[in-house]
Amino acid sequence: MLNYFKFFFLGCLTFLLFPPYFILPIGFLVFPYLFYQINYLNLKKSTRSSFVEGFLYGLGLNFLLFFWLKNPFFVDDNTKNLFFLSYLFIIYASLYFGIFFVILRFFKNQNIQIIVFPIIFIILEISRTKLFLSFPWNIFAYILSNQPYLFNVSKYISIYGVSYIAIVILLSPILLINIFNNKEKKFNIYYLLIILSIISTLYFLSNSSEKIDQNKKSYELDIIIYQNNIAQDEKWNSNLMESRLN
Known part of the structure; x- marks a missing residue:
């Protein structure tokens, strides 16, 4: 039981990587530890135990990420008794x-x-956001959203590509540890160099694109918003337009 609680707690810690906290150093501890748990200790456990541990990790993370989902149900008296449905999504997201x-x-x-590790993680993340919802809620790319030049590369590799980069970065301590311990040193050095490149x-x-955008000329636009009940001839009357702009 204590072992299961450990994974729930790790999920809660992972929540701190997301906005508005962005405590990225926690990820450099949590993800290498998860990698060790999954790929070493879990080999001695049953498939069922591995699934439960993963589910509890996801439950700890998603419960904090999506705790707010119950709030819209309380807006209307007719739906406030249905707030428990929000927890079904938390369970669904944790299954992945x-x-x-x-x-x-x-x-x-x-x-x-x-x-x-990051490839399967992102495939399942895409499945979670596309299969039933078609909306990328709280994907791992968001942990880099306070790093504009890294987050903006989504224009080249998509938001899920940024998620992949985020997971790879969080796993990088494993490569450094292996290099330091002279374990598969050549592979880890090459893989680390490829990632850094x-x-x-x-x-x-991203940086070059940002500079180009800053050098572009900017134009001011005057916009008038009309109500639907205003007649068309009044909307397109040039004299009235100028008077409203002034």
């Missing part, structure tokens, strides 16, 4: 983390594990 923990059990090689390139593109 259980699936994630189970899938990673099937990869035995650590080099493959660290590559597929990709992030640097995207950062450069």
Whole structure:
């Protein structure tokens, strides 16, 4: 039971990576630890235990991320008794983390594990946001939304690509630890260099695009908003337009 609570607590800690907190250093502790739990300790456990641990991790995260979902139900007296439906979404979103923990059990090689970890994570994130909702609520890209030059690369790799970059960054301490311990050193160095090259390139593109946008000429527009009950001839009367603008 204490082990299950540990994963729920890790999910709660992960919540602090998201707006408005952006406590990114926590992620450099939580994600390497999750990687270790999934790919080492969980191999000794049943598939059911892995699913429950992943589900509880997701429950801790999603309960705090989506706690506000119950509020719209209290706006109207006819719906306030249905607020419990908001918790069904929290359970639904948490199921994907259980699936994630189970899938990673099937990869035995650590080099493959660290590559597929962010890939599977993002595939499931896309599934969660597209399958029934078609809205990207609280995806992991948002933890970088306070870093404009990193977050703005979404114009090149989509918002889910930014999520992938975020997960890869959070897993980077594993590469550094392996290099320091001389474990699969060559692979970890190459993989780290590839990651740094990709992030640097995207950062450069985003930075260059931002400078180009700043150099563009800006124009002022005068906008008039009419009510629907105003006659068309009055709307298009040039004299009346000028008087309203002045």
